[in-house]
Amino acid sequence: MKGLVINLGFRSVRAIIFGSDGRILASSSRKVETFLSSEYVEQDPDEWWRKGSECLREVLGKVEDIDFITVTASAACVTPVDEKANPTMRTILVSDKRADKEASYISRLDSFKKLGYETSAYYTIPRILWIKRNRPDIYGRTFKFLSPNDFFIAKLTGDFVIDELNATKYYTVNNEYPRELLRDLEIDEDKLPEIKPIGSMLKLSDESAENFHLRRDLPVVVTTYDAICAFFGSGVREEGDACDISGTVTSVRVLTRRDIRPDESRIFQLRYRDWNIVGGSNNLGGGLIEWLLNNFYMNRTYEDLEKLSNLSSAASGLIFLPYLMGERAPLWDDKVRGCFLGIERFHNRDDMARAVLESTGYVLRSLIEAIEDNGIQVNRIYASGGLARIDLINQIKADITGKKIYKLMEAESTALGAYCLAREVLEPGFDASPLFKIEKEYSPRREVENMYAEAYRLFKAAYRDLRRFHEERYEALLPRGDLRGVHL
Amino acid sequence: MGEEGGYLLCSDIGTSSIKTRLYDLEGKTVGGLWEGYRLSYPGSGKVEIHPDTIWKVFQTSVRRLLKSARIDPGDVTGISISGMTPSCLPVDKNGCIIRPALLWCDSRAVEECNLIRKSIGLETIHRVSGNTVAPYFGGPKWLWFKNNEPRLFEKAWKLLQCNSYIIYRLTGEAVIDFSQAGLCAPFFDIRRRSWSYEICSVLGFDVDILPEILPSSQVVGETSASCTSLGLRRGISVVTGGGDFACSALGCGVFEPGDACQMLGTAGDFIFPHRGERFDPRLVNTMHVDGSYVSFGNVLAGGAVSWFRDLLAAFAKDNGVDFQTLEGEASRIPPGSEGLIFLPQLIGGIAPEWDLHRRGAIIGISTSHGPFHIYRAILEGVAYALRYILDIALEAGGEIESITAVDGGARSRLWRRILADVMNLPVKYYASGGDATMGDAALAAKGLGCIDGFHAVKGWLGEAAVDEPDPQIHGEYLSYYRLYRDIYGHLGGDFRNLSEIIRREAK
Numbered sequence: 001m002k003g004l005v006i007n008l009g010f011r012s013v014r015a016i017i018f019g020s021d022g023r024i025l026a027s028s029s030r031k032v033e034t035f036l037s038s039e040y041v042e043q044d045p046d047e048w049w050r051k052g053s054e055c056l057r058e059v060l061g062k063v064e065d066i067d068f069i070t071v072t073a074s075a076a077c078v079t080p081v082d083e084k085a086n087p088t089m090r091t092i093l094v095s096d097k098r099a100d101k102e103a104s105y106i107s108r109l110d111s112f113k114k115l116g117y118e119t120s121a122y123y124t125i126p127r128i129l130w131i132k133r134n135r136p137d138i139y140g141r142t143f144k145f146l147s148p149n150d151f152f153i154a155k156l157t158g159d160f161v162i163d164e165l166n167a168t169k170y171y172t173v174n175n176e177y178p179r180e181l182l183r184d185l186e187i188d189e190d191k192l193p194e195i196k197p198i199g200s201m202l203k204l205s206d207e208s209a210e211n212f213h214l215r216r217d218l219p220v221v222v223t224t225y226d227a228i229c230a231f232f233g234s235g236v237r238e239e240g241d242a243c244d245i246s247g248t249v250t251s252v253r254v255l256t257r258r259d260i261r262p263d264e265s266r267i268f269q270l271r272y273r274d275w276n277i278v279g280g281s282n283n284l285g286g287g288l289i290e291w292l293l294n295n296f297y298m299n300r301t302y303e304d305l306e307k308l309s310n311l312s313s314a315a316s317g318l319i320f321l322p323y324l325m326g327e328r329a330p331l332w333d334d335k336v337r338g339c340f341l342g343i344e345r346f347h348n349r350d351d352m353a354r355a356v357l358e359s360t361g362y363v364l365r366s367l368i369e370a371i372e373d374n375g376i377q378v379n380r381i382y383a384s385g386g387l388a389r390i391d392l393i394n395q396i397k398a399d400i401t402g403k404k405i406y407k408l409m410e411a412e413s414t415a416l417g418a419y420c421l422a423r424e425v426l427e428p429g430f431d432a433s434p435l436f437k438i439e440k441e442y443s444p445r446r447e448v449e450n451m452y453a454e455a456y457r458l459f460k461a462a463y464r465d466l467r468r469f470h471e472e473r474y475e476a477l478l479p480r481g482d483l484r485g486v487h488l
Numbered sequence: 489m490g491e492e493g494g495y496l497l498c499s500d501i502g503t504s505s506i507k508t509r510l511y512d513l514e515g516k517t518v519g520g521l522w523e524g525y526r527l528s529y530p531g532s533g534k535v536e537i538h539p540d541t542i543w544k545v546f547q548t549s550v551r552r553l554l555k556s557a558r559i560d561p562g563d564v565t566g567i568s569i570s571g572m573t574p575s576c577l578p579v580d581k582n583g584c585i586i587r588p589a590l591l592w593c594d595s596r597a598v599e600e601c602n603l604i605r606k607s608i609g610l611e612t613i614h615r616v617s618g619n620t621v622a623p624y625f626g627g628p629k630w631l632w633f634k635n636n637e638p639r640l641f642e643k644a645w646k647l648l649q650c651n652s653y654i655i656y657r658l659t660g661e662a663v664i665d666f667s668q669a670g671l672c673a674p675f676f677d678i679r680r681r682s683w684s685y686e687i688c689s690v691l692g693f694d695v696d697i698l699p700e701i702l703p704s705s706q707v708v709g710e711t712s713a714s715c716t717s718l719g720l721r722r723g724i725s726v727v728t729g730g731g732d733f734a735c736s737a738l739g740c741g742v743f744e745p746g747d748a749c750q751m752l753g754t755a756g757d758f759i760f761p762h763r764g765e766r767f768d769p770r771l772v773n774t775m776h777v778d779g780s781y782v783s784f785g786n787v788l789a790g791g792a793v794s795w796f797r798d799l800l801a802a803f804a805k806d807n808g809v810d811f812q813t814l815e816g817e818a819s820r821i822p823p824g825s826e827g828l829i830f831l832p833q834l835i836g837g838i839a840p841e842w843d844l845h846r847r848g849a850i851i852g853i854s855t856s857h858g859p860f861h862i863y864r865a866i867l868e869g870v871a872y873a874l875r876y877i878l879d880i881a882l883e884a885g886g887e888i889e890s891i892t893a894v895d896g897g898a899r900s901r902l903w904r905r906i907l908a909d910v911m912n913l914p915v916k917y918y919a920s921g922g923d924a925t926m927g928d929a930a931l932a933a934k935g936l937g938c939i940d941g942f943h944a945v946k947g948w949l950g951e952a953a954v955d956e957p958d959p960q961i962h963g964e965y966l967s968y969y970r971l972y973r974d975i976y977g978h979l980g981g982d983f984r985n986l987s988e989i990i991r992r993e994a995k
Binding site: 287291316324325338342344345347349352451455457465468469470472476477 | 529532827829852853858974983987990
């Protein structure tokens with residue numbers, strides 16, 4: 001069964017066709033531009049669609065007779081469109097900070113407090129409120145406030161729908177919009193897309209069928225946003241299977257039938273069929289390695305980092321706290337920043353770099369610890385994304401977490417996850433497991449277990465001990481308006 | 489005297505290099521060079537150098553200098569050598585080296601400190617030596633050698649310092665001056681100005697193993713016949729010399745209360761002369777080369793910068809980043825390095841913290857901080873550490889009105905500005921030099937009777953460039969300084985735990 005996946009990431013839009021065995025038959029990608037100002041982080045949906053269409057034509061020119069199309073993209077990026085699915089403004093991306101005030105206003109409303117969501121400008125509703133307050137003209141012209149997934153689906157099918165998990169960014173409870181809150185905010189519920197379960201099937205519009213020379217009844221399957229697709233694309237299938245996906249940020253999620261404690265606020269739980277997906281995303285990803293390479297290893301590549309000594313930096317007393325942009329899960333601390341601790345005269349650049357790599361292991365362990373505090377056991381970890389390309393990082397993660405790490409063969413795990421979610425609907429009884437191939441397995445080494453356990457305790461203690469400093473530092477920098485680190 | 493000719497050969501045995509200069513009898517440099525070497529770091533807390541390395545580099549320096557300077561080597565009439573201190577540099581009866589020297593920054597003698605404290609008592613130690621007990625001082629290093637390498641210790645005839653080893657090679661005399669003897673606490677009695685027989689006997693040392701203590705400017709002997717291999721004639725007068733810190737202070741005219749000397753070499757000693765009314769054990773207390781008293785605190789200064797330069801060496805080579813670029817880029821970054829704070833205790837905290845577990849840290853790193861921010865943060869972090877020493881010096885009754893910056897790091901205008909603004913004191917700098925070799929020149933000149941007193945040095949130095957503190961920037965720095973102290977306080981336990989990990993992993 002051949003399926004085409006449109007995958008919109010932060011840096012590019014891609015179209016990929018997978019064959020029945022999960023192999024990529026064709027793929028095409030185009031870079032997309034990001035528009036940055038001090039608080040705004042935006043992209044242009046017209047550009048997405050124009051470049052996405054080019055990708056579609058390119059892969060469809062190589063592979064005939066596809067069986068379905070699905071879409072996966074970033075969540076919580078507000079894309080307002082008119083009746084013809086044409087954008088009424090640029091998309092507000094995840095890391096955009098403009099709706100801070102609206103978020104804190106909403107947080108004070110009783111109709112919000114009972115929903116059980118935390119306060120953050122990251123959610124869609126505060127952003128819609130920002131548009132309504134600051135750009136009433138655009139608010140008036142907007143027919144629907146979509147997520148990027150929905151935007152592509154609307155372009156392909158003419159239907160304005162959103163999947164149940166993407167909809168949680170709109171504060172849904174039991175797949176329903178928060179009616180009372182919307183009333184308090186005077187946001188028109190009709191301007192929100194219709195909520196559909198994952199696996200819903202739509203049909204290609206006549207216009208799109210003609211445009212891309214596709215058959216008219218070709219199914220367009222609703223899947224969901226990229227992090228969830230990447231989760232299913234990482235090979236998880238049993239209780240306690242976890243994924244560690246590092247892209248721009250790192251997402252750690254585990255598949256479980258257990259529930260997190262009601263008062264757990266460090267990590268999230270999403271319901272999918274009879275499973276829970278538990279975990280969260282931090283702020284640490286490829287950006288950390290890029291920072292390291294750009295500042296200290298000009299003109300070197302990821303692969304050069306493999307050559308770093310196998311001798312632990314923690315063993316020589318050097319520990320790095322990688323919070324260069326503050327941290328999300330599990331700390332939720334915008335004020336914290338990075339730190340090298342324990343520098344000695346003999347530490348050289350490679351020791352420092354090695355400490356940076358080791359920090360990815362401590363961060364993974366802290367996320368797993370937050371998950372396991374809820375009585376959910378993490379058994380194995382599937383690693384994918386940019387950092388997983390570095391063998392040394394995978395071994396470090398195994399050593400520090402004490403869990404086996406499996407590196408997947410498939411580079412396009414997000415798109416593969418979307419493919420599998422869609423195919424499960426069209427082909428009942430489909431077993432996705434043969435599609436996931438393990439490239440390499442990393443076992444924790446006993447001889448460093450105790451050392452890393454101590455180093456990890458220290459990693460946490462140092463964060464605690466420096467917390468007040470970071471708060472004071474933030475206050476000291478505040479008058480300069482120099483709050484570095486827009487979250488990209 | 490000039491007509492008769494006469495030049496002084498002055499050498500400073502530093503942590504990363506030997507600086508050698510020829511001075512005429514009016515304190516004018518007629519030639520100079522430096523030759524680098526590398527210390528060895530055989531393990532956490534261990535810092536050594538083989539005395540042979542020092543001797544070889546000294547020989548090369550002298551030969552090259554005599555060759556390049558347009559003087560007749562026969563006109564060299566005096567020699568003075570200063571150096572890093574305190575060390576444990578044992579030689580046997582034939583003057584042969586027994587083991588590499590343990591250097592001032594070596595902190596292995598932890599157990600020995602406990603032993604000394606137990607057997608003598610902190611109060612007695614402070615009363616006799618004026619100092620606290622710490623692996624930094626000469627005494628614990630010597631005891632480490634005695635207790636851990638007894639077979640080698642048996643062979644030891646004298647325990648020398650780096651500069652006195654050179655003097656020994658030149659003259660055959662095993663001596664030490666008062667400024668360095670004072671750092672060999674608890675063996676030196678700071679009031680009676682002699683080795684303490686009592687402490688020697690409690691710790692099981694024969695006082696004969698300690699070199700004779702002589703005034704820094706006293707002629708101890710003459711170059712022997714073998715010195716001709718260096719290009720030096722036989723019979724040149726050699727003075728005792730002194731510790732690099734004391735010679736640096738003398739060399740920039742700091743020997744009276746009110747003045748302070750800021751070394752910005754590998755070590756960042758903040759040195760101030762006083763009348764010896766009080767010895768605060770948080771500081772290092774000893775004698776000056778003129779026979780008065782000095783106290784100082786220290787931090788790794790240029791050592792932190794050179795750590796960073798080593799770190800960036802490959803990067804800098806790839807990208808053509810040199811000192812000028814670093815300075816220029818770092819100057820454009822506002823005070824406080826946009827929220828980046830550096831703790832410079834890369835080799836542990838010496839005076840006044842006396843906390844061995846201390847290590848360096850860079851705190852507050854965001855994606856927009858790059859190498860230039862870190863460089864500036866290092867200069868500032870060292871200044872914060874020095875500011876703390878200043879606070880304690882003032883508490884201890886020190887009178888300090890201005891600071892004179894010396895050594896390699898003092899060439900950085902940016903660093904001098906930062907110092908002035910953080911310390912809130914004028915910072916002077918003599919482009920003509922005013923480093924330890926200048927202090928050596930003064931000692932040799934005095935020893936030869938060419939000058940009556942050290943006030944002559946002030947004449948030699950000429951005009952200083954002065955950076956006055958900017959009150960507004962000082963205010964900004966004060967809040968960063970408080971943050972620095974705050975972090976310093978909060979991280980103590982973490983550093984202790986870190987050193988536990990290292991200790992266990994080293995096994």
